[in-house]
Amino acid sequence: MRLLVTGGAGFIGSNFVRHALRAQRDLELTNLDALTYAGNLENLAELEADPRYRFVHGDICDAALVDRLMAGQDAVVHLAAESHVDRSILDAAAFIRTNVQGTQTLLDAARRRQVARFVHVSTDEVYGSLGAEGKFTEASPLAPNSPYAASKAAAELLVRAAFHTHGQPVVITRGSNNYGPYQFPEKFIPLAIANALAGQPVPLYGEGKNVRNWIHVADHCAGIWAALERGRAGAVYNLGGDDEVDNLTLLRRILARLGRDESLIRFVPDRPGHDFRYALDSALARRELGWRPALSLDEGLDRTVAWYRANGAWLERARDGAYRSYYETQYRARLERGQEARP
Ligand code: NAD
Numbered sequence: 369m370r371l372l373v374t375g376g377a378g379f380i381g382s383n384f385v386r387h388a389l390r391a392q393r394d395l396e397l398t399n400l401d402a403l404t405y406a407g408n409l410e411n412l413a414e415l416e417a418d419p420r421y422r423f424v425h426g427d428i429c430d431a432a433l434v435d436r437l438m439a440g441q442d443a444v445v446h447l448a449a450e451s452h453v454d455r456s457i458l459d460a461a462a463f464i465r466t467n468v469q470g471t472q473t474l475l476d477a478a479r480r481r482q483v484a485r486f487v488h489v490s491t492d493e494v495y496g497s498l499g500a501e502g503k504f505t506e507a508s509p510l511a512p513n514s515p516y517a518a519s520k521a522a523a524e525l526l527v528r529a530a531f532h533t534h535g536q537p538v539v540i541t542r543g544s545n546n547y548g549p550y551q552f553p554e555k556f557i558p559l560a561i562a563n564a565l566a567g568q569p570v571p572l573y574g575e576g577k578n579v580r581n582w583i584h585v586a587d588h589c590a591g592i593w594a595a596l597e598r599g600r601a602g603a604v605y606n607l608g609g610d611d612e613v614d615n616l617t618l619l620r621r622i623l624a625r626l627g628r629d630e631s632l633i634r635f636v637p638d639r640p641g642h643d644f645r646y647a648l649d650s651a652l653a654r655r656e657l658g659w660r661p662a663l664s665l666d667e668g669l670d671r672t673v674a675w676y677r678a679n680g681a682w683l684e685r686a687r688d689g690a691y692r693s694y695y696e697t698q699y700r701a702r703l704e705r706g707q708e709a710r711p
Pocket residue numbers: 374375376377378379380381400401402403404405406407408426427428429446447448449450451452466470489490491492520542543544545546547552
């Protein structure tokens with residue numbers, strides 16, 4: 369199979385590229401990635417000599433490049449995106465360009481080149497927020513709340529239109545919150561680990577009561593692979609983990625694993641429009657794809673903390689000058705107004 373992966377130098381993308389090359393021997397995999405702040409070739413360094421793997425540095429909005437790369441592909445797994453909610457609140461422009469325009473550029477080329485499979489990797493954030501009860505099914509209405517989520521919902525609607533209008537063989541996956549190796553330390557779990565390892569306070573939004581449905585990236589990648597192999601054309605599949613936890617409890621578990629004191633917890637002003645809770649019903653993926661997550665949050669966190677401990681040099685390179693100036697913009701004022709956790 370000839371497979372085009374977009375965004376393969378990012379967190380989930382690099383885990384997915386490794387998963388795919390392990391899962392299928394006769395694979396020719398092309399990874400198209402623009403290497404934004406979130407893309408890192410170090411994540412795939414061990415594959416440089418693998419003759420089945422090719423990296424192309426480029427933009428999914430570059431129609432000529434995308435059309436050339438699409439020729440002869442059997443399938444596409446589209447992961448490239450601007451992915452961080454907080455950055456979309458600061459400036460949404462890149463989210464609209466990459467997530468919306470980039471997705472249409474890929475769909476157009478895939479249609480021209482008659483690609484037999486197009487897996488679009490989306491997110492549970494397209495559903496918006498839940499209260500304390502219930503779970504989202506694939507039939508739940510789309511109600512995105514952040515500019516990031518809105519751009520992902522817009523992308524999904526274009527994928528849906530490609531199926532209904534042009535009969536393109538698309539499949540959409542909606543994953544819950546991922547964590548694991550190679551996640552950029554702007555996201556909560558690696559940020560918490562990185563700060564705690566450095567003895568720095570960890571910013572916790574609001575009262576730390578928001579709930580997320582965590583899935584280890586290896587389980588998410590297995591779900592995306594199952595959707596590629598067995599997904600029904602036109603279908604949407606939720607890919608959620610089994611564990612739900614509020615952010616304060618999660619942070620306490622991380623600090624305990626690192627042997628760090630809870631005085632590092634800093635309650636800071638909340639994210640504007642902060643979704644309270646996400647939870648996915650993944651029964652359809654279990655039934656139709658034969659997929660289910662294998663790792664509990666406890667086991668996944670053990671592995672993840674161990675990975676970041678063992679890869680301190682990777683983490684420090686990720687926390688470079690550009691990261692420091694982002695961190696300043698995002699957190700300086702918040703941390704000045706923040707409060708330590710009370711015992
Ligand atoms: P990430 O930010 O770590 O990686 C994104 C990658 O896309 C980077 O390598 C970046 O260089 C590349 N990229 C960005 N703009 C590009 C462009 N214009 N052209 C080509 N490449 C470009 O993101 P992630 O967390 O690995 O997420 C991957 C995908 O999975 C995204 O589509 C995201 O919406 C989705 N998703 C993420 C999660 C999560 O919890 N992280 C959960 C569900 C779904």
